[in-house]
Amino acid sequence: MTENSNAADTRPVVVGYDGSASAGRAVAWAAGEARQRGVRLDVVHAAQYAFVAGPLGTGPYPDAVFEKERQALLDAARELALETAPGLEVATHDVIAGPVTTLTERSKQAQLLVLGTRGPNELEALVLASTAYAVAAHAACPVVVVRGEHDRPLGPDRPVLVGVDGSEASMRAVRFAADVAARAGARLAVVAVYPEFFAPGWSDVAPHRDHLDDWSSDEAIRAEAQSVIVAAAQAARERHPDLAVDAETTHGRPALGLARAAHAAALLVVGSRGRGAFTGLVLGSVSHGLLHIAPCPVAVVR
Numbered sequence: 001m002t003e004n005s006n007a008a009d010t011r012p013v014v015v016g017y018d019g020s021a022s023a024g025r026a027v028a029w030a031a032g033e034a035r036q037r038g039v040r041l042d043v044v045h046a047a048q049y050a051f052v053a054g055p056l057g058t059g060p061y062p063d064a065v066f067e068k069e070r071q072a073l074l075d076a077a078r079e080l081a082l083e084t085a086p087g088l089e090v091a092t093h094d095v096i097a098g099p100v101t102t103l104t105e106r107s108k109q110a111q112l113l114v115l116g117t118r119g120p121n122e123l124e125a126l127v128l129a130s131t132a133y134a135v136a137a138h139a140a141c142p143v144v145v146v147r148g149e150h151d152r153p154l155g156p157d158r159p160v161l162v163g164v165d166g167s168e169a170s171m172r173a174v175r176f177a178a179d180v181a182a183r184a185g186a187r188l189a190v191v192a193v194y195p196e197f198f199a200p201g202w203s204d205v206a207p208h209r210d211h212l213d214d215w216s217s218d219e220a221i222r223a224e225a226q227s228v229i230v231a232a233a234q235a236a237r238e239r240h241p242d243l244a245v246d247a248e249t250t251h252g253r254p255a256l257g258l259a260r261a262a263h264a265a266a267l268l269v270v271g272s273r274g275r276g277a278f279t280g281l282v283l284g285s286v287s288h289g290l291l292h293i294a295p296c297p298v299a300v301v302r
Contacts, residue, residue: 022116169271255289
């Protein structure tokens with residue numbers, strides 16, 4: 001059961017595809033997840049061709065000039081999806097529009113949106129990353145950005161990890177992560193990363209310093225972090241009583257701490273917004289950082 005739907009949810013998994021190797025990994029990941037959910041996979045290629053290098057040089061060209069190229073690209077994506085999930089229902093969509101606008105609009109009718117984020121060169125990587133950040137920030141459904149070892153199979157040895165901070169945003173992430181783990185028969189790892197507020201000089205530069213007044217010691221912060229993971233683990237078990245759930249706290253910068261904790265995970269899940277009682281940090285900055293450094297696919301749950 002998904003965060004905003006029920007067991008009969010038939011909305012598709014949507015994946016953005018531009019022909020890059022990163023997008024190909026995203027298609028393979030999305031196909032596997034669509035098969036787990038029992039729904040259609042929609043492959044979307046969105047691009048604007050007004051001024052590009054064409055057969056007569058660089059300039060404005062009618063869409064028909066690139067029709068065969070676009071169809072060949074989508075055919076390759078369909079083949080890749082079916083290699084990963086034979087028998088899966090796959091629909092392809094060619095849209096002459098900007099990818100951020102197109103994918104954000106598609107997210108309104110999707111239960112999950114999947115993207116790649118790494119290109120073979122710095123320029124392509126920058127374009128893919130900026131698209132992923134923008135879509136993750138505005139999508140109407142959870143977004144998975146496939147990075148790291150995308151082919152890590154979900155299972156007892158490759159858990160789903162979710163970062164929590166006590167906010168409602170992180171609890172939505174817990175529910176999403178628990179659903180994914182339960183479908184795949186994987187373990188769920190609940191992790192809270194608390195910063196060392198009282199390190200020398202920290203209080204002078206800490207964001208949201210108003211939260212510091214609530215604490216008198218690192219011990220109090222650690223105790224709050226422990227209560228947060230206990231509550232999150234309990235919520236996950238109530239949602240899926242047979243789900244194996246682990247919980248742990250660690251300290252440091254949240255994005256770095258979660259990336260370290262996810263070294264053996266198949267998926268890392270975070271909320272897109274939230275300010276937890278013990279971190280005083282906005283989860284949006286954490287999710288943005290993880291799209292740069294996570295060792296595995298990252299799910300951002302709005």
